[in-house]
Every structure is written in C-alpha cells, then in structure tokens.
Amino acid sequence: MSIQSEIMARGKPDAVQFCAYVEDDESRAVVEQVVRDLVIAHANVVKGSIRTAIKALGQRRSPKTLIVDVCKSELPLSDINELAEVCEPGVSVIAIGDRNDVGLFRELLNSGVSDYIVKPLTPTLVQRALLATADGDSRSRQTTRLGRLVATVGARGGVGATMIATSVAWSIANRRRRRVALLDLDLQFGSVALSLDLEPTHALREALENASRIDGLYIERSMVQHSDSLFVLSSEEELIDEMPHDAEAVTTLISELRNKFHYVIVDLPKSLTRDSCQVLKDATHLVVVTDLSLAGMRDTLRLVQLALQGNAACQVTIVANRVGEFKEGEIAVAEFEKAIGRKVDLKIEFDAKNVAAAMNIGKPASSHSKPVGQSIEHLIDILSGVGASQKPGWLARLWNR
Ligand SMILES: Nc1ncnc2c1ncn2[C@@H]1O[C@H](COP(=O)(O)OP(=O)(O)O)[C@@H](O)[C@H]1O
Numbered sequence: 001m002s003i004q005s006e007i008m009a010r011g012k013p014d015a016v017q018f019c020a021y022v023e024d025d026e027s028r029a030v031v032e033q034v035v036r037d038l039v040i041a042h043a044n045v046v047k048g049s050i051r052t053a054i055k056a057l058g059q060r061r062s063p064k065t066l067i068v069d070v071c072k073s074e075l076p077l078s079d080i081n082e083l084a085e086v087c088e089p090g091v092s093v094i095a096i097g098d099r100n101d102v103g104l105f106r107e108l109l110n111s112g113v114s115d116y117i118v119k120p121l122t123p124t125l126v127q128r129a130l131l132a133t134a135d136g137d138s139r140s141r142q143t144t145r146l147g148r149l150v151a152t153v154g155a156r157g158g159v160g161a162t163m164i165a166t167s168v169a170w171s172i173a174n175r176r177r178r179r180v181a182l183l184d185l186d187l188q189f190g191s192v193a194l195s196l197d198l199e200p201t202h203a204l205r206e207a208l209e210n211a212s213r214i215d216g217l218y219i220e221r222s223m224v225q226h227s228d229s230l231f232v233l234s235s236e237e238e239l240i241d242e243m244p245h246d247a248e249a250v251t252t253l254i255s256e257l258r259n260k261f262h263y264v265i266v267d268l269p270k271s272l273t274r275d276s277c278q279v280l281k282d283a284t285h286l287v288v289v290t291d292l293s294l295a296g297m298r299d300t301l302r303l304v305q306l307a308l309q310g311n312a313a314c315q316v317t318i319v320a321n322r323v324g325e326f327k328e329g330e331i332a333v334a335e336f337e338k339a340i341g342r343k344v345d346l347k348i349e350f351d352a353k354n355v356a357a358a359m360n361i362g363k364p365a366s367s368h369s370k371p372v373g374q375s376i377e378h379l380i381d382i383l384s385g386v387g388a389s390q391k392p393g394w395l396a397r398l399w400n401r
Pocket residue numbers: 154156157158159160161162163164191289321322323348349350351352353355356359372
C-alpha cells in the first residue's frame with residue numbers, strides 16, 4: 001500500500017490525514033517537499049513545536065500520521081506522554097529533534113513513537129520514516145497504542161449493567177473529554193440506544209455480517225453520534241430473527257474501534273454468546289454488575305471465573321448496584337465478598353426517583369442522580385487507573401493503556 005493510500009485509508013477523506021509541527025524553516029521546507037513527492041493529500045505542515053501540537057490536537061480529530069518537533073522541549077518524553085493523552089490511540093507519531101542521543105531514541109520508541117529523526121532533515125530520511133509507519137512491521141510495534149476495552153455485564157437481568165455502561169461512556173466522553181465508542185452487543189433486547197434517546201438502527205448487525213467491509217471509514221459512517229466525543233453502535237432487530245455470530249467479525253470491529261477511540265465500552269447481553277466471550281478475551285477491563293442477592297452472588301463468581309480463565313490480565317471490577325432497594329433481603333457486603341473471594345469495589349445506591357426520571361427523558365442516570373453520578377466518577381477513576389494503589393509508570397500510561 002502506498003503511503004498516500006495508507007494515510008487515506010482511515011478516517012474521512014476530507015479530514016487532515018497528515019500533520020507536521022516543525023519549528024525551523026529549513027526542516028519545514030524538507031517536510032513540504034516530501035509531502036509533494038509522495039503526493040500526500042490533505043496534509044498540513046505548520047510552524048510549531050510539540051507543545052503547539054498538544055494544544056491543537058486537544059481540540060480536534062487527530063491525523064493518521066503526525067510529525068512533531070521536540071527540539072526546544074526540555075522534557076521530550078513527558079511532552080510525548082502529554083501528546084498521547086490528547087491524540088487518538090491509533091496515530092503514528094514521528095519525532096524530530098537535534099539531540100543525537102541513542103538513549104533518547106530508544107526511550108521515544110519504547111513510548112510508542114514510530115521513529116526519531118535527528119536534524120538536519122533530508123527528504124530521504126523523512127520519506128523513509130513515513131514509509132516505515134505505513135508498513136506492517138511498524139504497525140505491529142504500535143500495538144500498545146490501543147484504546148481501553150471495557151466490557152460490562154450483569155450477573156442478573158435488570159441489575160443496571162446498561163445504566164452503568166451508558167453512564168460511564170457519557171461521563172468519560174463529556175466530562176473527561178475522551179473519545180468513546182459505546183457498543184450494545186445485545187442485538188435484540190439491547191437498550192443502550194433507547195436509554196440515550198437515539199434512533200434505532202441496524203448498524204451493528206450489518207457491521208457483523210459484513211466483516212470484510214469493516215474499516216475506519218465504514219465504522220465512522222455506521223455509528224450514531226451522541227456528542228462530539230460519544231459514538232454509539234447498536235441494533236434493534238426482530239425478536240425472532242437468527243442473529244449473526246462471527247467472533248472474527250467482532251475482533252475486527254473492536255480492533256478498528258480501539259485504534260480510533262480512547263475507550264471502547266461494550267455492554268454484553270445477559271446470556272453470553274460466543275461473541276461476548278470473544279470480547280471477554282480481549283477486554284482490558286470487565287465490570288460485573290450485581291445486586292446483593294444470592295443468585296447475583298453465585299453468578300458474579302461464575303462470571304469472574306469465566307472471564308479470568310480466558311484472560312488472566314483482565315482487570316475485573318465488581319459493582320453492587322441498586323443497593324438499599326430491598327434493605328431487609330440484601331446479603332451483607334462482607335458476606336457477599338467472602339463468598340465471591342474478592343472485594344466489592346463499588347456500591348451504587350438505589351435512587352428510584354432520579355434514575356427513572358433520567359431514563360424517561362433519554363439522559364444517562366449519572367447526569368441526574370447525585371449518588372449515581374458520584375459512584376460513576378469513582379468507577380471511571382478505577383477504569384482509568386487514577387488513584388490506583390500501584391500507580392502505573394508513565395510508559396504504561398502512555399497511549400492510555
Ligand atoms: N442505582 C439505581 N437506582 C435506581 N434504579 C436503577 C439503578 N440502576 C439501574 N436502575 C434501573 O434498573 C432498571 C434496569 O437497569 P438496566 O441498566 O437496564 O439493567 P441491565 O442492563 O442489567 O438489565 C432500569 O430501569 C434502570 O433505570
């Protein structure tokens with residue numbers, strides 16, 4: 001694939017697909033020449049540093065490929081870290097600088113940068129770096145730069161898994177300004193679109209039936225946009241229809257989404273299908289939602305065991321929801337924890353009035369109910385690693401992993 005078709009392959013054709021922030025006129029002229037030589041359409045070469053890039057990209061869609069100048073940067077690695085926070089996960093970043101330092105080169109590569117070029121730039125050096133980002137080898141090096149995959153599942157029907165998936169997605173997108181894709185894998189009974197007051201579509205079913213057509217552009221056209229950072233993919237299918245089950249299509253779809261979104265949140269159906277198990281295998285996080293009932297306790301335990309069997313690295317969070325609804329009949333949290341052999345990470349109280357009011361007008365529960373909103377923020381802290389007892393290093397945090 002040519003660099004141009006590679007760069008154009010994903011995203012809207014009219015969006016800027018290549019962007020360079022370069023300080024000095026000489027280097028800028030070289031990059032501009034390479035853009036002309038490789039006939040890269042929709043390119044933008046501007047005067048500026050990595051700081052300019054951070055500021056600009058925090059407010060708009062990321063290009064597919066990005067060149068940033070780290071010459072004047074006192075802490076290039078922490079600047080790259082900051083850049084990763086504002087960029088979409090799948091961006092290829094080439095850094096340019098004036099320090100011919102093997103240590104820095106290695107650290108930049110480790111941190112997800114595709115290449116580091118030392119000034120003075122030449123057209124050959126820049127071309128080679130751009131072509132390398134377009135080939136398969138360099139892409140496999142970028143596997144750490146994927147959005148988080150958060151699966152939510154209810155231990156019982158009606159415990160609030162969908163309420164939590166939509167509230168978490170909405171809050172990450174609107175309060176934390178991250179790009180979020182929300183998928184409802186229950187093609188028949190799913191209620192994600194309904195709870196966000198979105199038009200029902202057949203988009204997810206069509207995507208799963210046309211795995212070979214799944215690419216960035218196809219997905220972008222299929223998703224329903226709830227806000228500038230929240231995108232929903234769901235289906236509302238006939239109740240008696242046979243649903244497609246293609247674990248490979250699910251994998252393709254999710255890996256495309258993880259390239260474009262900081263968070264991919266998947267609301268799994270109550271009865272786990274093979275597709276759900278595929279999501280569980282790849283999930284970075286699993287949120288098991290339960291009530292404090294005997295059946296909830298048994299199935300929480302079974303779900304956690306199933307998820308960890310296939311994916312030991314998955315970070316599991318247990319949420320007890322609707323707490324206080326049946327004060328007398330609820331199992332004490334300590335007893336519940338003893339039975340499942342792990343902590344209940346979060347308790348969300350039952351707030352009938354405000355949650356129902358939010359649902360009825362198609363708003364996420366967390367925007368209407370104070371206690372639910374606070375718990376959802378706490379859950380997002382857990383999912384994003386904020387306040388974790390063992391703080392991840394900056395390398396681990398890079399590209400939002
Ligand atoms: N903390 C809560 N307080 C009050 N009502 C809740 C709470 N959590 C969920 N609900 C309500 O419970 C019902 C079931 O929630 P839902 O998210 O659809 O469950 P699930 O997806 O697990 O089947 C919905 O009407 C929802 O509004």
